Amino acid sequence: MPTLVGLAYSPWTQKARWALTHHGVPHDFESYVPTLGEPKLRLRLRRPVGKVSVPVWFGDDGGVLDDSWDIARHAEQVGSGSALFEDEAAVARWNALSDEALGAGRAKAVRATLEDRDAQVDALKGIVPDPLRRPLRPVAVVAAKQLLRKYGAPPRSALEDALEKLREGLGDGEHLVGGRFGYADMAMAVVLEFVAPGAHVRRSETERRVWGDARLAKRFADLVAWRDRLIAAHPVRPG
Template sequence: MTELLGLIFSPWTEKARWALDVRRVPYTFRHYKPLIGEPALRAKLGRLTGRVSVPVLTTDDGRVIADSADIARWADGRGDGPTLFPAEHEAEIARFIELSERALNAGRALSLSRMLADDEALADMAPPPIRRALGPLASRLGALGVRRTLRKYDGHTADLEAHRRALVEALEEIRAALALKARPDAGPKTLLGGFTFADITVSQALVGVMPPAELKLSPAGRRSFTDPELRERYTDLIAWRDALYGAFRAR
C-alpha cells in the first residue's frame, strides 16, 4: 500500500493529502516524529547529510517522492477526480506554487517566532507521553525543536519584518489573482477556471494568517499560527479558502 509520511499540522503535508484525497488515490498515512524519526527518513531518502523534510510518499512499487507538488503530480496520474495539472496551465500552476512557497516560508518563521513566547504551545510540540513525563519542562523541549526548525529553514537569525513584508506581498498577489476571476454560478472561485493544484497550494498560503479548521493543531498551536491583524485584513481570502475546503475537501 502507498504510504504518506507527514505531519498532521503541516500545510506541506496537507497539500499532498488533499491531492491524494481529491484524486481518490488509496494510501495510508503515518505521522512523522521529528528528531527521533530523522535517521529512518534519511535512510529512506538516501540522504545522509543536508536538509530532509516531509511529506514523503512511498508508492506501492517502492518509489520515494519527497515534495508535495511532485506527490500531487504522481496522484494526478492515478485515481480519478479533478485534473490537478492541466497541460495548458502548467506555467501558471508553477507560478502559484512559487507564490505559495514564499507565503508559507514567511508564515512559518513568523508563527514559530510567536510560538517561542508561548509555553503552552511549546509544550504541545512534544509527543503526549513525553509531555506527561516532563511536565513543565516539556516547553523547553518544544523550544529546542522550534529553534532547530527556524535554523533549518531560516538560518540563525530571522528578519521578522522582512518575513512579514513577504507574507503580505504574497497575500496581495493572491487577492489580485482572485479579483481577475469571474464569480461562478455555484461554488467558490478557482484560480484557473476549474479546481486544480493551484487552488490547493495557494489555499495553504493562509495557514500563517489563520489555519483552516481541518489542520490538526492544538488550541495553543492554532493561537501561534494565527496573526490577528492579518486575519482581519484578509477576511476575504480566508473566506475563499474555507469555501474551497467546503466544496473540494472531503470532511
C-alpha cells in the same frame, strides 16, 4: 499500500494529501515526529546527510517522492477525478508563491512559539508523556531554534505580499487558473493556515494562537472565507 509520511498539521503535507484525496489515490498515512523521527526517515531515504523534510511518498514500486508538488503530480497521473494541472506553468508560478509564503508563515509561527511558554509545552504533545512536557519544555525551544536554522526566516512581508497577489489573482472569481478548481487553489488556500487556521485540521487553542494572526485575519477575511468555501466544496482529508 503506498505510504505518505507527513505532519497532518503542515500546509506542505496538506497540499499533498488534498491532491491524493481529490484523485482518490489509496494510501496509508504515517505521522512524522520532527527531530526524533529524522534518523528513521534518513534511513528510509538512504540520505545520511543533507536536508530531509516531509511529506515523503513511498510507493509500492519502491519509488520515493519528497516534495508536495511531485506527490500531487503523481496523484494526477495515477488517480481519477478532474485535472489539477491543466496549465502547468501557471500552476507552478502559484505553487512557488505558495512555498515562499509558507516559509514566511512557518518562521512567524516558530518565532511566536519561542515567545510563548505554553506553546512550547504544547509542542511536545504526543512526543513525550504529558507529565514530562513542562519539565522538558527546553527541548521544544531547541527544536524551534533548529527549525529556524534549517529553513531560515524569509521576510515577514512575504506572507502578506502573497495574500495580496492571491486576492488580485482571484478577482471576482473562485479559482486561480482556468476558471476551475486546481492545484493552484490548493497551494494558495493552505497559506491561510498562518492567518486563520482552518477547522479541517485538529489544533489546540494554543497552537491556533501561535499559527494564526488576528490582524491578518481581519485584513484578509475575504480570503479566509474563500478558503473555507473551497474546502467545503472540495474536502481535504482531515488532519
